Amino acid sequence: MSVVPAQQTSGGGTSGLYDVLELVLDRGLVIDAFVRVSLVGIEILKIDVRVVVASVDTYLRFAEACNRLDLEAGPHRSAGLPDLVGEVTEDGARGKVKGALSGAAQTVSDAFHSVREGGEDSGRRRTASRAKKEESE
Amino acid sequence: MSTYVYGITRETTALPKGLAGVGEPPAGLRLVTGGGLAAVVSDCPEQLRPKRRDLLAHQKVVTELAREAPVLPLRFGSVSDDDRRVGEVLTERAERYAGQLDRLDGRVEYNVKAVHQQDAVLHLVLADDPELRALTEANRRAGGGSYDDRLRVGELVAARVKEREQWDAELLTQVLEPLAEECRPGPESSGWFVSLSFLVREAEADRLLNAVGRLGKAYTHLELRVNGPLPPYSFVDS
Numbered sequence: 001m002s003v004v005p006a007q008q009t010s011g012g013g014t015s016g017l018y019d020v021l022e023l024v025l026d027r028g029l030v031i032d033a034f035v036r037v038s039l040v041g042i043e044i045l046k047i048d049v050r051v052v053v054a055s056v057d058t059y060l061r062f063a064e065a066c067n068r069l070d071l072e073a074g075p076h077r078s079a080g081l082p083d084l085v086g087e088v089t090e091d092g093a094r095g096k097v098k099g100a101l102s103g104a105a106q107t108v109s110d111a112f113h114s115v116r117e118g119g120e121d122s123g124r125r126r127t128a129s130r131a132k133k134e135e136s137e
Numbered sequence: 138m139s140t141y142v143y144g145i146t147r148e149t150t151a152l153p154k155g156l157a158g159v160g161e162p163p164a165g166l167r168l169v170t171g172g173g174l175a176a177v178v179s180d181c182p183e184q185l186r187p188k189r190r191d192l193l194a195h196q197k198v199v200t201e202l203a204r205e206a207p208v209l210p211l212r213f214g215s216v217s218d219d220d221r222r223v224g225e226v227l228t229e230r231a232e233r234y235a236g237q238l239d240r241l242d243g244r245v246e247y248n249v250k251a252v253h254q255q256d257a258v259l260h261l262v263l264a265d266d267p268e269l270r271a272l273t274e275a276n277r278r279a280g281g282g283s284y285d286d287r288l289r290v291g292e293l294v295a296a297r298v299k300e301r302e303q304w305d306a307e308l309l310t311q312v313l314e315p316l317a318e319e320c321r322p323g324p325e326s327s328g329w330f331v332s333l334s335f336l337v338r339e340a341e342a343d344r345l346l347n348a349v350g351r352l353g354k355a356y357t358h359l360e361l362r363v364n365g366p367l368p369p370y371s372f373v374d375s
Contacts, residue, residue, distance in 0.1 A: 020364055
């Protein structure tokens with residue numbers, strides 16, 4: 001779990017696809033009378049990220065990000081949990097669908113590349129341009 | 138030739154037209170029936186692996202099927218020896234699968250993920266902790282601070298951010314869970330601090346979507362991503 005990948009948001013239009021394919025790979029009915037094809041490579045990125053979170057590099061990056069912050073601009077204070085729970089409960093059926101529906105597409109696409117190359121060479125890292133090229137295939 | 142299985146539906150369901158299966162060239166689909174149920178299957182290509190094209194084909198077949206009738210999506214890559222064995226499995230477990238089809242009839246899955254906008258969450262963390270703010274100020278005045286000073290601040294910040302992730306994950310769960318029939322955690326993965334899947338009646342999906350929209354507006358440090366409606370991948374019980 002980390003906020004680090006959030007900086008890598010690239011706004012790619014296909015991010016939803018990766019979110020869905022993750023479910024296709026990781027959820028769904030498993031029937032023990034059938035075999036499943038090998039999915040080597042999927043775990044690799046999960047481990048990557050967990051290691052990064054607790055690293056010195058991460059700490060230094062946080063410290064530098066804090067140094068750059070304009071504290072005078074004031075925090076984005078939240079409304080607080082109880083208020084919002086009340087609001088949502090009372091007003092559940094009205095209003096339009098809105099909100100910041102975006103996310104860390106880059107990270108997800110990295111995960112996906114790691115999935116796809118799993119069978120060939122799961123340890124190899126992709127360069128951005130190569131990954132991009134493959135994406136358009 | 139072994140048989141690739143996409144999903145299980147009721148025997149009365151017709152196979153949607155114009156759909157193609159996994160493999161290159163894409164395999165033709167067919168139905169195998171047993172016990173009042175039908176499995177959507179195709180020939181399984183040699184050396185099937187989780188390639189983008191094949192994952193998409195699997196997803197498309199299950200999604201199109203789910204438009205027509207309730208479906209139990211199989212996990213990608215489920216392969217049986219042959220059609221006959223698929224039929225036997227359907228017959229042997231007919232009651233269990235039929236029960237799940239009833240439970241999932243008219244329901245869809247939505248997956249919601251959240252990430253933090255880093256600067257916004259750092260603002261929150263520093264605003265809540267005067268001591269941490271003072272340490273940050275001291276570092277800044279000292280031209281960034283020594284390596285040890287920066288490490289110290291960074292470690293404290295990382296811990297606070299993690300707390301914030303847990304807090305926000307709980308917030309999303311508390312607000313959204315009551316709006317769904319069921320809520321299950323999404324696959325553990327990188328790129329977000331919480332992923333939740335919700336099972337909702339199709340007609341009640343707007344309530345969930347509206348709540349997500351409102352959360353995104355009220356909590357600007359959160360980026361929320363919604364995917365759905367999806368076949369109920371997370372709500373089938375093996």
